[in-house]
Amino acid sequence: MxxxxxxxxxxxxxxxxxxxxxxxxxxxxxxxxxxxxxxxxxxxxxxxxxxxxxxxxxxxxxxIWITNAYWFAKADNNLPPWRPGLKEVFDAIICDPPYGVRASGRKLLKGVLDPYTVPDDKRVGHIPSTAPYCLSECVHDLLDLAGRILVMGGRLVYFYPVLREDSTRNPFPEHLCFKLVASSEQILSSRYSRVLLTMVKIGLYTEEIAETARRNHLEFRENHLKWLED
Missing domain, CATH: 3.30.70 (Alpha-Beta Plaits)
Known part of the structure; x- marks a missing residue:
């Protein structure tokens, strides 16, 4: 048949x-x-x-998987395109954030007007303005997004760089909405490794949790900048 x-x-x-x-x-x-x-x-x-x-x-x-259609939304997580109030719609997020080790990340800058629209006569060949996007800020935005839009029990999987001889008790990012359930190390050099982290969402996202995460991010950012300087 x-x-x-x-x-x-x-x-x-x-x-x-x-x-x-x-x-x-x-x-x-x-x-x-x-x-x-x-x-x-x-x-x-x-x-x-x-x-x-x-x-x-x-x-x-x-x-079968290959006969299925896939659609892509290209956007900057620092300026997320999702509508306000969007929560708990995805089962998993799998990503590879820019580390800032081999190549630094970049983020889009906000326009002069809000919302800013590129005029028609400037759209051809338009290159948007960008700024440095450090790893700590990128991971904070990722965890914040995942806390909002993952369902309870949903998984966040991403690579994270570490110093192989780092004596820090817990070198990985933390968030009150997530529990770390797995980590797999891949050695990149004599000094650096990257670890595939798997986190499960265990708590509801609230504004109080978001504020706590923001404060933790500021402390984490200071430690990360010191790590880059070393």
Whole structure:
């Protein structure tokens, strides 16, 4: 039985293998066949796949990832685009913040007017103004965002740099909304490592918690700047 398979992923090398591996999982890889719709280019997102039964097709479709569509919102977390009051909508955040070790982070500056709109005659080739975005500020914004928009039990996963010989009892960022449940170190050099931190949201976000986090951030920022100077 032939089924139409729509691939939103643009790389052909990654399209078929996942379907074929799932077909192998269900023991029907020998029966699997591919063909293109008439007059379609080989790089077309549309393919026909022949599978033995509707149950097999449904089982594969329920487990496949590459045929799913993904959408991206490009924004600066220092000037978040989310509407005010948005809370507890995401199950997880996975990210790799700029460390400031090999390359420093940058953040967008606010416009002269609020809200600021770039005039039409200046949009082509417009380069927005930016400023340095230190790691401590970046992580504070990340934890604040995660505290707001993650559901209870949601996970925040991110890389964080550390000095390998740091004697600090707890060198990782802390937040009252989160509990650290896992850390995995990757050695970068004789001096630096980065640690993959996994945090679980255990508390509701409140303005009181946000203020406490802000004060902790100021203390953490002083320690981080001293670390960079050393």
């Amino acid at each position: 032939w089924y139409l398979c729509v691939f939103f992923h643009r790389l052909l090398d990654y399209r078929k293998p996942e379907v074929e591996s799932l077909a192998y999982l269900f023991g029907v890889n020998d029966a699997l066949e591919w063909k293109l719709p008439k007059h379609h280019h080989p790089d077309s997102p549309f393919h026909f796949v022949n599978l033995p039964s509707e149950d097999i097709a449904r089982s594969i479709a329920n487990r």
